[in-house]
Amino acid sequence: AQTVTQSQPEMSVQEAETVTLSCTYDTSESNYYLFWYKQPPSRQMILVIRQEAYKQQNATENRFSVNFQKAAKSFSLKISDSQLGDTAMYFCAFMKHSLDSSNYQLIWGAGTKLIIKP
Amino acid sequence: DGGITQSPKYLFRKEGQNVTLSCEQNLNHDAMYWYRQDPGQGLRLIYYSQIVNDFQKGDIAEGYSVSREKKESFPLTVTSAQKNPTAFYLCASSITRRGGYTFGSGTRLTVV
Numbered sequence A: 001a002q003t004v005t006q007s008q009p010e011m012s013v014q015e016a017e018t019v020t021l022s023c024t025y026d027t028s029e030s031n032y033y034l035f036w037y038k039q040p041p042s043r044q045m046i047l048v049i050r051q052e053a054y055k056q057q058n059a060t061e062n063r064f065s066v067n068f069q070k071a072a073k074s075f076s077l078k079i080s081d082s083q084l085g086d087t088a089m090y091f092c093a094f095m096k097h098s099l100d101s102s103n104y105q106l107i108w109g110a111g112t113k114l115i116i117k118p
Numbered sequence B: 001d002g003g004i005t006q007s008p009k010y011l012f013r014k015e016g017q018n019v020t021l022s023c024e025q026n027l028n029h030d031a032m033y034w035y036r037q038d039p040g041q042g043l044r045l046i047y048y049s050q051i052v053n054d055f056q057k058g059d060i061a062e063g064y065s066v067s068r069e070k071k072e073s074f075p076l077t078v079t080s081a082q083k084n085p086t087a088f089y090l091c092a093s094s095i096t097r098r099g100g101y102t103f104g105s106g107t108r109l110t111v112v
Helices: none
Strands: A003-005 A010-014 A019-021 A024-026 A032-039 A046-052 A064-069 A074-079 A088-096 A106-108 A112-117 B004-007 B010-013 B019-025 B031-037 B043-051 B054-057 B064-066 B076-078 B087-094 B107-111
Touching: A003 A088, A003 A106, A010 A019, A019 A112, A024 A074, A032 A064, A032 A074, A046 A064, A046 A074, A074 A088, B004 B087, B010 B019, B019 B031, B019 B087, B019 B107, B043 B064
Parallel strands: A010 A112, B010 B107
Antiparallel strands: A003 A024, A019 A074, A032 A046, A032 A088, A064 A074, A088 A106, A088 A112, B004 B019, B019 B076, B031 B043, B031 B087, B043 B054, B064 B076, B087 B107
């Protein structure tokens, strides 16, 4: 069974600093998708960034980028120039890429609470 | 704009009552999901549906029921059999694996 582990329950950094959130996963699949979601105090779940396992290039979205290490089964999220609005829970998630199934279930990590201090 | 609408935003339930949480989407997504989130915790899957008139139990289905009579709608009923229903409930939908999920804004259910 697939599992997703986020080893940092809580982190805090000063505004404008760079922070990296870690995520590791366990799977025997070769093709899959990985996601980072953000849940601010409003509790709305927002997709931050996605990575397709067959793509070697790390995904980037403005100040957000990932370090995807497939062999190590690691998918860390880097936030550059952190802003107060980045304060949120961050969840890492995994989805299988099974062509013979319409099952799109996401496997979730427990989350990392990120606090950006002014 | 397309999206997912959950209602109500806040819901209060008396002991022994059944309550129904609404989830409607206009994204034309086939798959829909219900998650429960307890304070400081991650998401736990209650039920999911991949197609109209079909749904599957997730990890914590006991005390909950769902229906999927229309593609756009996936209501969740919290029954009196659910002994600890106070939580935040999130509905989501998806159309492709690559796209991940789109989420509603959630319903906070409190037992009074």
